[in-house]
Amino acid sequence: MASIGKALARARMARDLTQTELARRAGISRQALGAIEAGAYHPGVAIAIRLARELGASVESLFGEIDDETSTLVDATWFDDQRRPPARSQSRVALARVGGRVVAVAQPATHLTLVPAAGVLQRARRHRADVATFQLPDEIDSTLLMAGCDPAVAILVDWLARRRSPVHAVALSCSSREALRAVVNGRAHVAGVHLRDQKSGEYNLAPISRALGHRRSIVVNFARWELGLATAPGNPLAIRGFADLERPGLRIVNREDGSGARSALDQALGELGLQPERIAGYQFEVGGHLEVAAAIAAGLADAGVTIRLGANAYGLHFLPHRDERYDLVIMQREAESTPIKAMLDALNSRRFANEISQLCAYDTAQMGQIIRARSAPEL
Numbered sequence: 001m002a003s004i005g006k007a008l009a010r011a012r013m014a015r016d017l018t019q020t021e022l023a024r025r026a027g028i029s030r031q032a033l034g035a036i037e038a039g040a041y042h043p044g045v046a047i048a049i050r051l052a053r054e055l056g057a058s059v060e061s062l063f064g065e066i067d068d069e070t071s072t073l074v075d076a077t078w079f080d081d082q083r084r085p086p087a088r089s090q091s092r093v094a095l096a097r098v099g100g101r102v103v104a105v106a107q108p109a110t111h112l113t114l115v116p117a118a119g120v121l122q123r124a125r126r127h128r129a130d131v132a133t134f135q136l137p138d139e140i141d142s143t144l145l146m147a148g149c150d151p152a153v154a155i156l157v158d159w160l161a162r163r164r165s166p167v168h169a170v171a172l173s174c175s176s177r178e179a180l181r182a183v184v185n186g187r188a189h190v191a192g193v194h195l196r197d198q199k200s201g202e203y204n205l206a207p208i209s210r211a212l213g214h215r216r217s218i219v220v221n222f223a224r225w226e227l228g229l230a231t232a233p234g235n236p237l238a239i240r241g242f243a244d245l246e247r248p249g250l251r252i253v254n255r256e257d258g259s260g261a262r263s264a265l266d267q268a269l270g271e272l273g274l275q276p277e278r279i280a281g282y283q284f285e286v287g288g289h290l291e292v293a294a295a296i297a298a299g300l301a302d303a304g305v306t307i308r309l310g311a312n313a314y315g316l317h318f319l320p321h322r323d324e325r326y327d328l329v330i331m332q333r334e335a336e337s338t339p340i341k342a343m344l345d346a347l348n349s350r351r352f353a354n355e356i357s358q359l360c361a362y363d364t365a366q367m368g369q370i371i372r373a374r375s376a377p378e379l
Helices: 002-014 019-026 030-037 045-055 059-063 137-141 153-162 176-185 205-212 242-246 260-272 289-297 308-313 338-347 350-360
Strands: 093-098 101-106 119-125 128-133 143-148 168-173 190-193 217-231 252-255 303-307 317-331 370-374
Touching (some): 019 045, 045 059, 045 338, 137 143, 143 153, 153 168, 153 350, 176 190, 176 205, 176 317, 205 217, 205 317, 205 370, 217 289, 217 338, 217 350, 242 260, 252 260, 252 289, 260 303, 260 317, 289 308, 303 308, 308 317, 317 338, 338 350
Parallel strands (some): 143 190, 252 303
Antiparallel strands (some): 093 101, 119 128, 190 317, 217 303, 217 370
16 A cells, blocks of 8 residues: 555655645645555545546556446345335345345335425525525535436435535436526536537537536536437337327327427427427426326326436336437536535546446446536636
């Protein structure tokens, strides 16, 4: 371990940084940095990533391979009388040690829960509000607001909690267009976007430029996913694609205007020369990918545009349409904030990337990569 400390010390001195300066930049104490360089302490993943980022080096070059990117096989007690989740989600379980033994408990892919809140609105007037809260100021300061439609934000919340991060992520479910509006207006730290520019075929950059103008921003990749049509299990109506949506008696469930799924549906209908008003259920709108799948599973619709994760969560049949890139937009003014740094630490962990890939069927090969950093001055 001493060799790890020497590599870190050499990299720090090559950048002409003192221990105090590097420790301050990485958000740790000088004593902790001294212990790492002395070989007396092996840093955790989050600290290693921050140190590597400040030194312009890779984690592996400084610390070796500290981020185990593979899952571990655990022998657990299983109870045969458990009510299992839907067939496509049988592998999801919770693990805990009960009575001295590790037990595996079946978990549904999605379920209704009471959403925790920071407080209760007492009075609102123009742009001010009085809120009764039990949260302390540092708890408010360490809250990450993420606007968008990706259900995987729940896994990020869990990831931060498991690592005892001081940061707590809160999902603000909305369309891609509304998410961009939220970061521009200062209502969220992060906007999740999957909008395809019809002219270029490129994802997100053109819509982001239109929404943000010349404001400074950073675009970071989260993942790629499959978007397509979900139908009832087994596809009993033999739906083959978007052309079948005009079929008499067939009902769809739709997403709100400004969402990536709605945009994909409208583009597909336009290419086929189909009029939206001729599609039964076109006006039946719900607010997320899982909500589309839930409506189909409940028999309220026969088909709808969603991501593979939504179809898998409810055991639905899925007809892939196209691969999409889901990016996160961050205003430059927030880049050094504690919530954003915690999120970027997660995105730079290969273990987190593999967890998302395994649980959500996303392609996370580019997770954490900067797609674009715009440095033009604020308007």
